[in-house]
Amino acid sequence: MRATPPLVRWLNTTPESLPLILVVVEIAVFASLSSNFLSPGNISNLLAFTPEMGMIALGMTALITSGEFDLSVGSVFGFAPVVMWTLFNEGVVPLEVAMVIALAIAVLIGLINGLFVTRLRVPSFLVTLGMMMTVRGLALYTTSGFPQRTWRAESLMMDVIAGSFYIGTFRVYASLLWFIGFTLVLLYVLRYAKIGNWIQAAGGNPIAARARGVRVDATKTWLFILTAFLAAYAGITSSIRVSAANPNSGTGYELEVIAMVVIGGTALAGGRGTIIGTVLGVLMLRMMRNGIVMIGVPGLAYNIFVGVTILIMMALQSYIERRNPARAR
Amino acid sequence: MAEPLVRMRNVHKSFGPVQALAGVDFAVHEKEIVGLLGDNGAGKSTLIKILSGVVPATSGEIFVRGEKVSIRNTNDAIRFGIETIHQDSALVPQLSIARNLFLGREPLKGPAFLNRMDKDAMNRIAGELLVEVGITKKLAPDTPVSLLSGGERQAVSIARALFFDSDLIILDEPTNNLGVEETHGVLRFVRNARDSGHSSIFIAHNIHHVFQVVDRIVVLRNGEVVADDIDPASSTIDEVERIITGALAV
Numbered sequence: 344m345r346a347t348p349p350l351v352r353w354l355n356t357t358p359e360s361l362p363l364i365l366v367v368v369e370i371a372v373f374a375s376l377s378s379n380f381l382s383p384g385n386i387s388n389l390l391a392f393t394p395e396m397g398m399i400a401l402g403m404t405a406l407i408t409s410g411e412f413d414l415s416v417g418s419v420f421g422f423a424p425v426v427m428w429t430l431f432n433e434g435v436v437p438l439e440v441a442m443v444i445a446l447a448i449a450v451l452i453g454l455i456n457g458l459f460v461t462r463l464r465v466p467s468f469l470v471t472l473g474m475m476m477t478v479r480g481l482a483l484y485t486t487s488g489f490p491q492r493t494w495r496a497e498s499l500m501m502d503v504i505a506g507s508f509y510i511g512t513f514r515v516y517a518s519l520l521w522f523i524g525f526t527l528v529l530l531y532v533l534r535y536a537k538i539g540n541w542i543q544a545a546g547g548n549p550i551a552a553r554a555r556g557v558r559v560d561a562t563k564t565w566l567f568i569l570t571a572f573l574a575a576y577a578g579i580t581s582s583i584r585v586s587a588a589n590p591n592s593g594t595g596y597e598l599e600v601i602a603m604v605v606i607g608g609t610a611l612a613g614g615r616g617t618i619i620g621t622v623l624g625v626l627m628l629r630m631m632r633n634g635i636v637m638i639g640v641p642g643l644a645y646n647i648f649v650g651v652t653i654l655i656m657m658a659l660q661s662y663i664e665r666r667n668p669a670r671a672r
Numbered sequence: 673m674a675e676p677l678v679r680m681r682n683v684h685k686s687f688g689p690v691q692a693l694a695g696v697d698f699a700v701h702e703k704e705i706v707g708l709l710g711d712n713g714a715g716k717s718t719l720i721k722i723l724s725g726v727v728p729a730t731s732g733e734i735f736v737r738g739e740k741v742s743i744r745n746t747n748d749a750i751r752f753g754i755e756t757i758h759q760d761s762a763l764v765p766q767l768s769i770a771r772n773l774f775l776g777r778e779p780l781k782g783p784a785f786l787n788r789m790d791k792d793a794m795n796r797i798a799g800e801l802l803v804e805v806g807i808t809k810k811l812a813p814d815t816p817v818s819l820l821s822g823g824e825r826q827a828v829s830i831a832r833a834l835f836f837d838s839d840l841i842i843l844d845e846p847t848n849n850l851g852v853e854e855t856h857g858v859l860r861f862v863r864n865a866r867d868s869g870h871s872s873i874f875i876a877h878n879i880h881h882v883f884q885v886v887d888r889i890v891v892l893r894n895g896e897v898v899a900d901d902i903d904p905a906s907s908t909i910d911e912v913e914r915i916i917t918g919a920l921a922v
Contacts, residue, residue: 532787535788535789535791536786536787536788536789537778537780537787537788537789538787539789540767540771540774540775540778540789541775541776543764543766543767543771544764544767544771544775546766547764547765547766547767548763548764548765551762551763551764551775552764552775552776553746554746554756554762555775555776555777556746556747556750556776556777557775557776610766614764614765614766615766
């Protein structure tokens with residue numbers, strides 16, 4: 344038998360290898376077609392809006408690893424800032440308190456998702472589909488469909504969450520630092536923490552996990568809460584960055600986020616998840632959106648590129664898995 | 673004779689109008705491998721489900737080392753030292769051998785809030801256990817279970833039961849779908865477990881496998897124990913088959 348070349352072995356045993364290669368290829372292609380793609384200004388711009396979806400994708404990665412997913416994240420992304428800014432603009436509470444209330448409502452939404460899935464045994468597709476429409480409806484109803492203004496607010500908190508500063512001429516957004524922080528925490532949790540072992544076991548073989556005393560239902564419920572919290576936090580970040588809380592914002596995010604997670608190498612059926620892969624998946628799709636505009640492709644064509652990327656990734660992963668049982672689930 | 677490790681007395685179980693167990697007396701002694709035989713529907717799986725806490729008995733008593741216990745769920749059973757190993761449902765294929773061995777009881781290190789698994793200890797103990805259970809092939813403890821053969825998976829399950837000091841290991845069809853070599857391996861693991869002081873209940877369709885490993889055979893028919901002291905050394909497979917089908921009265 345011939346020895347396996349190192350590259351093939353790396354592809355076979357590391358789920359992050361394929362997305363990493365594609366990210367590098369993508370950067371090379373865009374950089375060669377557009378001289379501006381790698382300019383400090385464009386990278387800074389890219390890193391301004393990447394963390395928002397990235398945060399949702401981190402929560403979604405853990406949730407999918409545990410065998411569930413959440414379609415209501417886009418609605419929560421839109422609803423949480425609407426709650427926060429409406430409460431503030433109406434003079435009900437100070438901005439900081441309004442933010443705590445908005446995040447608490449997101450936690451409650453996640454809890455309800457989790458209880459429906461684990462107690463009533465309704466599939467997460469149906470539960471979170473219902474929640475997606477309910478929450479979006481609430482956002483539209485409470486605002487009558489109008490964006491909430493944000494420019495009257497002055498708060499240190501806004502700078503901490505979504506401010507920016509310069510390193511030389513390079514503008515760094517605070518949200519990027521938060522995203523890196525959340526990434527490190529979840530990376531640690533999935534790799535080294537006991538709860539990470541439970542998350543993977545819950546998605547891999549819930550019957551076996553329960554038989555070992557793993558609290559599968561509690562684990563899943565906490566992940567629904569985490570995902571909703573991160574979606575709300577990302578929505579609030581976004582509203583500060585763009586200076587508006589639009590009740591329609593985040594529409595369609597749920598599927599794009601799931602695409603990012605799956606492209607990164609996390610198994611949609613659960614049991615195996617990779618945070619590094621998700622970060623690569625987020626970068627891949629966000630750079631795609633930015634890059635095709637930079638090279639002059641109409642922005643409306645964006646979905647074609649994303650869709651084709653997903654199809655190519657799935658085909659490559661399936662090919663590798665069939666050739667090598669180490670990657671099989 | 674000493675008090676049995678586990679004893680069931682006059683256990684009944686009905687599912688609606690169907691009586692699955694009709695007054696069963698059953699015991700497993702220390703360091704004993706009991707073969708549990710019976711045709712489909714004889715009550716074997718109901719009996720082990722009661723012992724492992726999956727379903728409650730309708731009536732009857734269970735004693736562990738002479739003390740009356742009530743087994744309401746799988747955690748109770750594990751607490752009383754009863755570990756059940758099912759063919760397919762025992763392990764998480766995506767997780768490594770070490771992670772499976774310690775699933776639910778992961779050792780931690782460092783400050784509690786970090787919730788950090790002691791991976792070094794897990795891998796070291798897993799490696800030792802694999803040797804103890806009789807796996808001769810070199811298997812890294814961080815190998816995902818999905819890469820293991822059926823026999824190796826059984827070995828991991830048995831190793832886990834040994835490590836957590838289960839007194840009674842219930843093996844439900846452990847040799848199903850295994851090749852000849854692998855079957856011999858599993859039978860060896862069961863004997864090793866007995867030699868290190870553990871008892872087992874061994875359930876298998878293949879009577880040949882049962883004969884090769886057990887100390888005593890118990891036969892169930894129509895929810896009743898029809899023979900509970902068959903010595904495989906002094907009986908033939910043919911006799912036992914006739915007892916199972918009811919052709920031979922005991």
